[in-house]
Amino acid sequence: MTRVNLITGFLGSGKTTTLLHLLAQKPQGEKWAVLVNEFGEVGIDGALLAESGAVLKEIPGGCMCCVNGLPMQVGLNMLLKQTRPDRLLIEPTGLGHPKQILDLLSAEVYQPWLTLDATLCLLDPRQLGDARITANENFRDQLAAADIIVANKEDRWDEATLAALQDWRAQDALQRPIIPARFGQIAGELLTRPRLNQQPLPQAAHHHARPASRLAALAPVQNTRWRRSLNQGQGYYSCGWVFDAETVFDTVGLLEWARLAPVSRVKGVVRIQEGLLSVNRQGEDLNIETRQAAPPDSRIEIIHEEEADWNSLQASLLKLRLTAVV
Ligand SMILES: Nc1nc2c(ncn2[C@@H]2O[C@H](COP(=O)(O)OP(=O)(O)O)[C@@H](O)[C@H]2O)c(=O)[nH]1
Ligand SMILES: [Mg+2]
Numbered sequence: 001m002t003r004v005n006l007i008t009g010f011l012g013s014g015k016t017t018t019l020l021h022l023l024a025q026k027p028q029g030e031k032w033a034v035l036v037n038e039f040g041e042v043g044i045d046g047a048l049l050a051e052s053g054a055v056l057k058e059i060p061g062g063c064m065c066c067v068n069g070l071p072m073q074v075g076l077n078m079l080l081k082q083t084r085p086d087r088l089l090i091e092p093t094g095l096g097h098p099k100q101i102l103d104l105l106s107a108e109v110y111q112p113w114l115t116l117d118a119t120l121c122l123l124d125p126r127q128l129g130d131a132r133i134t135a136n137e138n139f140r141d142q143l144a145a146a147d148i149i150v151a152n153k154e155d156r157w158d159e160a161t162l163a164a165l166q167d168w169r170a171q172d173a174l175q176r177p178i179i180p181a182r183f184g185q186i187a188g189e190l191l192t193r194p195r196l197n198q199q200p201l202p203q204a205a206h207h208h209a210r211p212a213s214r215l216a217a218l219a220p221v222q223n224t225r226w227r228r229s230l231n232q233g234q235g236y237y238s239c240g241w242v243f244d245a246e247t248v249f250d251t252v253g254l255l256e257w258a259r260l261a262p263v264s265r266v267k268g269v270v271r272i273q274e275g276l277l278s279v280n281r282q283g284e285d286l287n288i289e290t291r292q293a294a295p296p297d298s299r300i301e302i303i304h305e306e307e308a309d310w311n312s313l314q315a316s317l318l319k320l321r322l323t324a325v326v
Contacts, residue, residue, distance in 0.1 A: 009122025018184025042240030
């Protein structure tokens with residue numbers, strides 16, 4: 001039997017950061033696996049989790065329950081049957097539908113294979129004050145489906161944040177535990193708590209559709225040293241680039257580019273002269289780390305509420321390459 005936890009939360013709330021912290025607490029002798037699903041076409045979280053030692057399966061390119069219904073099931077089956085992990089942690093995209101994923105995991109075919117444990121929802125309580133986010137059905141469904149709320153980014157809260165969180169709690173009919181956290185530093189023991197939430201969840205109003213123009217949009221910039229992929233859905237747009245293993249970026253220029261790009265989310269794992277660098281920005285929260293495990297390429301992804309000027313962002317990014325320019 002594999003015990004499964006869903007780690008949900010809106011875009012940039014700290015799911016991957018929390019996963020890394022939880023993986024570091026894996027009891028010796030247990031085998032853990034991670035299924036990570038990203039909104040963008042270019043998977044970044046997999047590269048961030050690669051050093052954790054867990055068996056990893058990535059599903060990029062949109063909510064796994066919608067565009068990737070079948071790949072998700074195939075990926076899940078393979079993970080369960082080939083790896084037989086003691087625990088499986090699933091990170092759906094910040095724009096994912098928790099109900100469909102939970103329904104799938106509760107389906108009869110999986111009964112002999114897995115037991116659903118507590119669903120943890122990462123919440124950046126500052127987002128409770130952003131009407132655009134609180135109106136988002138995914139944001140609301142993620143909170144509704146949770147057994148435990150992890151109120152993350154405590155270092156960034158002010159009095160208004162705390163008041164918003166207290167208001168939310170006062171209205172929570174299930175009075176679920178709210179665990180405050182910094183950088184997702186929570187006790188691994190939370191994973192072993194049972195799934196208790198039986199609250200019926202609304203059926204998602206609409207599934208993400210892949211825009212017909214997606215592949216067409218790729219064609220004009222396709223070449224051998226790098227490629228770009230676009231995605232859109234649920235009122236969000238993403239643009240990602242993958243560069244080959246020989247491409248090296250100017251460190252300072254790249255950090256400035258990531259800091260100043262007029263978009264809400266930037267993620268990347270890129271090659272620089274000194275080695276490998278991960279850049280992760282949510283709003284004004286910017287995190288930079290050097291990395292050990294080397295993916296063979298550099299990958300960068302940006303997500304925004306509107307279609308941004310991808311071409312000019314791309315032009316400035318391309319100028320930051322130090323090597324062999326095609
Ligand atoms: N200031 C601050 N930043 C955080 C905290 N937790 C995560 N972050 C940053 O928030 C950004 C998004 O985190 P990530 O785990 O990638 O979010 P995900 O999209 O939900 O997987 C990254 O830059 C993290 O370093 C926190 O507690 N405080
Ligand atoms: Mg993530």
